[in-house]
Amino acid sequence: MRRRRGLRERGAGDRMSAEQIEIQIIASLVAVTCAIPGVFLVLRRMAMMSDAISHAILLGIVLAFFAVGDISSPLLIIGAALSGVLTVSLVELLNRTKLVKEDASIGLVFPLLFSIGVILISKYAYNIHLDVHAVLLGEIAFAPFDRLVISGFDLGPKSMYVMGGILILNLVFILLFYKELKVATFDAGLAAALGFTPGLLHYGLMGIVSVTAVGAFDAVGSILVVALMIAPPAAAYLLTDRLPRMIILSALIGILSAICGFWAAILLDANIAGSMASVSGLIFLVVFLLAPERGLAAIARRKTRQKREFAGRMLAIHLLNHEGTPEEARESEVGHIEETLRWKEGFAKSVVGYSVKRGDVLVENGRLRLTEKGREFAGRSVVEEFIA
Amino acid sequence: MKRGPEKGASDVDFPQIFSDLFLDYTLRTVALGSAVIGIVSGALGSYAVLRKQSLLGDAMSHAALPGIALAFLLTGSKMPLVLIIGAALAGWIATLLIISIVNSTRVKYDTALGMVLSVFFGFGLVLLTIIQKRPDATQAGLDKFLFGQAAALLERDVVTMGILGASAILITMLLWKEFKLLSFDPDFASTLGFPVRVLDVLLTTLIVIAIVLGLQTVGVVLMSAMIVAPAASARQWTDNLGVMIVLSSLFGALAGISGAVLSASVTRLPTGPTIVVCVSAIVIFSMLLAPRRGILWRFFRERRQRGRLRLEGILEDLYSLALEHKDPEHAHSLSVLRLMSAGKGGVERSLEILSERGLVRAVSPGEWALTRAGIEEAERAQGERGGGQDER
Amino acid sequence: MNREEAIKVEDLTVAYGEKPVLWDVDLTVPSGVLMAIIGPNGAGKTTLIKAVLNLVNTAAGRVLIYGEPYSKQRRIVGYVPQRGSVDWDFPTSVKDVVMMGRYGALGWIRRPGKKEADMALAALEKVGMSRFAERQISQLSGGQQQRVFLARALVQDAQVYLMDEPFQGVDATTERAIVTLLQELRAAGKTVVVVHHDLQTVPEYFDWTALLNVRLIASGPVSEVFTEENLRLTYGGRVSFLRHGERNGAPEDEKRTGERGF
16 A cells, blocks of 8 residues: 555656556456456345455465465465355255345455454465455555556556456456356246256356456455446346346446546545445446436336326226215315325316316316217226236 | 454453452443443333334444534534434434435335435535544544454443443333334324334434444444344244243344453453454344244254154054054054054154053054053043144 | 125225336225125235235225224224245244234234233134144244234224235145134134235135226125126236136126136
């Protein structure tokens, strides 16, 4: 954290330094890589698994490190991915005992695995660069310093290649099993009937989540992995109904969060990963409020419109119901409507006005009467409700 | 991470620990504090688990971070009470956000939970790095809230925690039947005229308080385990809500004290994770061994039942053979019995067990017959099967 | 039919989001009847009961119980929710659940005591479950769970009972026991409203019925409104499994049954 201050002095103000560009590229790669499995986690209602996995991989990394003794070995990724899958299996094992509810099983498994990881580090690996904070919070500002150098050539930051590789792996997985994943996500029963094995697919997806979490934790930390896996797909979910569009939108929102988050962090001189997570949350908030059709504002607008339309239908049906009955005279009195339908006076007036304007209702001697059109409208409304 | 009584050896010296527990100020404070956390989170965690809000604990503990940071930024105070209020407010805003996202959009509960958790935490990190640049801040702040730092507990803190925790528990005791009904059947509670929403808000607030109390000791990342684990363990041992809450508190306190003591006596053993390992050990122990629900218990019961059914089956086979021959004590060959038990095996072994109990006897090698006691037993077993259906 | 009105529903409309569930329902339930609410799935039967109990927001209309809104009359209303609406693994005993019926009368903070326990045991006796008083609720069969909920409503000592599918998934013995109990309640002058699914048993079990499919199709004595035509209106012509005349109902019912040759 102390080194980041240097970064700012070098970077902001004049023009983007090479390091800053590299950080943004890495962060964008992470965002896209996370968005792909994230979409399926969100759709399959397993978002909290990303939280569990991204914590539990610490144990896998530590154990793999003890086994190979090299902190930069690629075997660490495999160890971590295995511990991710172990988390998933343990959660499912607990669910099967039926001794605890499903949410409790997740809450029991990952804190234990994470704790064992933390204890092992602080007990036996305290003098090695395997910082628990880095796992949780990440320090993407350091990422450009760890470079891939082959026979003297500087090919750029190592994590760029790691994330690029994982991104390709994710893309291959999604493209190969797109149809199966889609069916299994929207209709698990159908998938089983068609002969896909949802279990295998499930573990494949969890494996992908684990590998992604491992690759990303080094650069951005596990909390940001969770944020980037969930928030962009959640926002995209409110913007589109189509799966391919949702994946692409999630990736774009992820990139936007990464880049805006980076500059916000530079501006505030604050933690970069945290800032990216905050921006992804902000983007969701904006979508949540303003999304066409599914945003809060759109819902509110539609509700006001529909409320009056709905009330007009109700008025017509009410009049139809009482047509020709002894209480018709009373039930159709203008002043009586708000009382019987429990409407506020002003609202009742505006509904009557609306219905008169539509030509469904006439006002005669302070009584409401259905026109032929209104009678038909009420009858049709009733029939529609029957079918629905 | 520095702890109070730093000792060279990693061996655990038990008599030393016990004398330390009473004499050593730091250890006593830490153990007391951890016990308070265990009791409060055990008691309120029971409600969270029963209401299927186990992961809400995880979300709220993460969401508390920006609250703590903002409380410090705005007041400049590090008083536990100020930070707790900040954390509780942030936890509350997070819960409200989750509820409104789930209620008004098609985004599901787990997604809302995970998103709020990670975004709030990320925002908390941003605030913390800003705080750390202030001259009056120390680097230790972040550590403390991520993984907890029990050794930093002061007697004053423990008193604050004790008062807050005791008030929270007192409220659950006063509103005992209200919270019970709310957790079991909220619709029914509403028809009886209880303001379900108000009760819901109150109970969730109490859970937030329990979480926030533990943050300083156990840490953000692991506090959720303190909410879920003691309650999940206690549930295995009892079918009574009151007993469950008391047991859950005891388990929480036990894990808190043993974790704190272990981490103080063994070098480089961080407190929060140690407490979580202790509480997880209690979970595993409970799930395996608890009577009736425990896995081992169920395993042995099923085996016993299978064994009993096999013995009864052979008795009945012999009995029906005997009925055919009109001579109850007529002997039958082993091979016939094997045939009748449809190749399930273990016929000889079962016959030996039955003969030890005096229910059958070997007339000659390979030829078995019911004794008088065996006939009675077979008749009784048949009668039982015909009668008690309603019992489970 | 100049009996007192136990429940009066006026112009009730309920919508979940944009989808109306109940449209302008007017319904009067006279005091002392045993009434079945019938209708296809999604007809709003449960919603109607919940609206009476003030558990859902209404878009329009109101409900009166003996002339007063529910909030003033909750002491005289007993409720049996659907069995599946609660978690039966909750750590509590049969007796405890039954005592919950007294919580409203106890008011805030006061705990149930010996009096409540005795009432619970008496109610359990009535539903044939006194042997199970101390048992944990997860160890009950479906029929037994239903009886526990009934006992809980009984200790409410109400005038009006609202029951949501009390026969759902229970065995024949329990069904008979519940019917006997409901008829006893009616004999004691209580009003009982039951959401019911099995059309075949309507004439046998109930004396009053309401046919509902988002709108109210008909309501009144079973002998008058439980007609083939009304059922067809309610279920949209999918009714072919009726078995009338099991009970000495109205003569025209029997005549029609004969014509159809069932």
